[in-house]
Amino acid sequence: METYTHSRDxxxxxxxxxxxxxxxxxxxxxxxxxxxELTGLYREKRPLFVSILSGAFVFAADLMRAFDGxxxxxxxxxxxxxxxxxxxxxxxxxxxxxxLRDRHIIVVEDIVDTGRTLHFFLNHLRSQQPAxxxxxxxxxxxxxxxxxxxxxxxxxxIEDRFVVGYGLDYDGLGRNLPGVYHLSAP
Ligand code: 5GP
Numbered sequence: 001m002e003t004y005t006h007s008r009d010x011x012x013x014x015x016x017x018x019x020x021x022x023x024x025x026x027x028x029x030x031x032x033x034x035x036x037e038l039t040g041l042y043r044e045k046r047p048l049f050v051s052i053l054s055g056a057f058v059f060a061a062d063l064m065r066a067f068d069g070x071x072x073x074x075x076x077x078x079x080x081x082x083x084x085x086x087x088x089x090x091x092x093x094x095x096x097x098x099x100l101r102d103r104h105i106i107v108v109e110d111i112v113d114t115g116r117t118l119h120f121f122l123n124h125l126r127s128q129q130p131a132x133x134x135x136x137x138x139x140x141x142x143x144x145x146x147x148x149x150x151x152x153x154x155x156x157x158i159e160d161r162f163v164v165g166y167g168l169d170y171d172g173l174g175r176n177l178p179g180v181y182h183l184s185a186p
Pocket of ligand 1: 055109110111112113114115116117118161162163164168169170
């Protein structure tokens with residue numbers, strides 16, 4: 001059986017050691033800020049938060065609770081991502097049940113890496129004729145952007161290193177960590 005070790009500075013998941021990048025308190029503070037900004041823009045519009053599964057479920061849960069007004073939430077499962085590299089084509093696996101026409105949509109993504117996932121999903125969304133679309137990404141890797149996508153709210157811009165925590169996993173582990181950790185240099 002593998003040994004699970006977790007301190008404030010490090011966490012070991014499977015065979016890899018990760019180092020703290022964003023402590024939990026910093027994450028929560030930023031989520032509250034974005035929630036307040038969204039409240040100012042959407043309080044009277046009953047927005048539909050659309051969370052891209054699996055990674056964004058933690059961020060979406062906190063973000064909608066930082067939103068002070070009527071809102072709804074839906075989930076969509078899109079891509080496959082294995083190991084520590086972004087691979088494969090994005091595919092819709094699980095669709096939204098909600099009718100998006102004339103709704104104000106807030107797309108909630110965990111991390112924009114190449115931008116492929118968001119680019120694909122925004123094209124899909126536009127075809128459903130919503131009233132408006134806003135994109136929120138918890139993390140963004142600016143150096144890795146290969147697909148042009150507009151991200152309206154970004155939690156944190158980070159360097160191009162593999163991260164875990166706050167919904168993001170390494171081969172299934174690490175989603176429950178309240179902070180964000182990046183791969184320690186080899
Ligand atoms: P993109 O389509 O922008 O290249 O990649 C987006 C998806 O790849 C994210 O939703 C996430 O699931 C995954 N991803 C990208 N970078 C990382 C990372 O550093 N760590 C983890 N755990 N997943 C990542």
